[in-house]
Amino acid sequence: MSEILDYKKKTKKSAKLFLASSKIHVNGVSHNIRFFEPYPFIVKSSSGKNLQDVDDNKYTDYWMGHWSLILGHGPKQVKDSLKKQIEKSWMYGTVNEQTIKLSELITKAVPVAEKIRYATTGTEATMYAVRLARSVTGKKIIAKIDGGWHGYTSDLLKSVNWPFTESESGGIVNEEKIISIPFNDLEKSLVILNKISTDLAGIIIEPVLGGGGCIPATQEYLKGLEEFAHKNNSLIILDEIVTGFRFRFGCLYPTINLDPDIVTLGKIVGGGMPIGVLCGKKEIMKFADTSGNKKSERAYIGGGTFSANPMSMTSGFATLSELKKSKNMIYPKINSLGKFARDELGKIFGSKVIITGKGSLFMTHFVSEGITEITNSAQAAKCDTKSLYNYHFKMIAQDGIFFLPGKLGAISNVHTKEDIKKIITATDNFEQARTSK
Ligand SMILES: Cc1ncc(COP(=O)(O)O)c(C=O)c1O
Known part of the structure; x- marks a missing residue:
């Protein structure tokens, strides 16, 4: 996969540091969900909507500190x-x-x-x-x-x-x-x-x-x-x-x-x-x-x-x-950005995907045969989680966009419509590459 090569090329210091981390921490992490293949990048700082890793790559962050940072990093x-x-x-x-x-x-x-x-x-x-x-x-x-x-x-x-x-x-x-x-x-x-x-x-x-x-x-x-x-x-x-x-x-x-x-x-x-x-x-x-x-x-x-x-x-x-x-500004803004993301991503994928969520939270589910709606975790679990991982990983490796692979995205007050449009472009590229295979 070219994404893996791209990722490894741009995260050389992270690879070294993660090896060191794995020697002293179980699975290299301190929270099971923070690990993703082939290794997670190592963050050295964050600001506004961005995470910066030790190789100086910047990622527009939608994991946002386990969804805790509604005002962004370091407001x-x-x-x-x-x-x-x-x-x-x-x-x-x-x-x-x-x-x-x-x-x-x-x-x-x-x-x-x-x-x-x-x-x-x-x-x-x-x-x-x-x-x-x-x-x-x-x-x-x-x-x-x-x-x-x-x-x-x-x-x-x-x-x-x-x-x-x-x-x-x-x-x-x-x-x-x-x-x-x-x-x-x-x-x-x-x-x-x-x-x-x-x-x-x-x-x-x-x-x-x-x-x-x-x-x-x-x-x-x-x-x-x-x-x-x-x-x-x-x-x-x-x-x-x-x-x-x-x-x-x-x-x-x-x-x-x-x-x-x-x-x-x-x-x-x-x-x-x-x-x-x-x-x-x-x-x-x-x-x-x-x-x-x-x-x-x-x-x-x-x-x-x-x-x-x-x-x-x-x-x-x-x-x-x-x-x-600022409640009258922040909530309408982030809730409508969430709706925009759900609507536009839905248009790209059509019936192959169901986008769930509410307000500023959204998640993409690649439907498997037989799944026509997602109203519970059983349906979500039966979806194609490998494609979701590939989708999120592609954005990390090639688009500077970070969703913790497999998890929902959270929009914060520092994200803009332009940021969501970047997800949409990255998604369009991902879907075109996937369907042309
Ligand atoms: C709904 C819900 N409850 C409880 C927790 C646990 O919180 P913490 O990770 O701060 O222990 C989480 C964490 O993600 C959560 O999503």
Whole structure:
């Protein structure tokens, strides 16, 4: 493949460094999804919409820090705030003013966030959400979605990848306490849920499947699950770690009239610094209050040495402040660029591809025989993922455009229509070369 040769030619220093990385890191990486064949380029800096690698190649980035960088890499407002904070110092290990400022912004924008606890990753936030749901309800089973991704917590590391029947890892105990249900299929989901309703602590779901294929849930599905959960004294945990502050200033759930018990946030609300946030109604979060409850009646949630550290709180506050101030410009702009990308890419590929997504998120699926729509992860998994990889890799090797191969793209406020047009041209070339073979 000429793309592989082109890539190897332009990433010689990366190749050497990745070899060094592989000697000391498992698979050469510190997050499984960051590896791609033949080796990932090594980044030395980033700015605005660009990543720059050690060979000085520039890539227009659509991975955008695991989709966390809605204002782009190193936006001035956030950088200035972080510089000021560094002067004051970067780790207190005590209650600090920066946390209160960020929480005041979140609580006003996210109605369910009557009480908040911080962690350092989204993984911890979902882990705590599960523990809290079990503690509040006194029940054990958590239902998740086939293809749902909530981070590396042992509690939810099951049914992530096709055929959704097993855990992603060894070392996980009590797997029978995690059950999975098919996304966007209320009837089948309710059949499964009905069988375990007496021990169902909660249902955790992303309103738009992120890692599972960039697929929005229908309102009917989400409402149906919520109704079932509340009828059976179980909790609804909405994982808005990707969707929170992505489509509007706030969460997605109020726009679909949901009434979740717990919402988890991360990514964008940390403005590129480590964060996980657990938001809940007062009557739920009071179970985490350590002042009165017996140990067996309360949940330990949030915490960790670096929870609510002043750097994350500062970058989160600066990011949300900018989003709030410019929400009437930023969201319409990035949402319409997302629509433009979906529409135009769809025109190039025609019926060979389905482009899923919402707002500024989009993902290309090369359909295999029999797939006519993508409304769940099973359909996404059955698509031709090799072609998707080739497509993304071609853009890395020849067009200076970076999607983490196989993953959805996220448009940030620093991307322009011209940038999307470059994807369209690169896609056109890819498709012409593919069809002329
Ligand atoms: C929906 C969702 N929940 C949770 C997580 C885990 O967050 P983190 O990677 O910060 O641990 C992710 C990460 O991609 C995610 O997409």
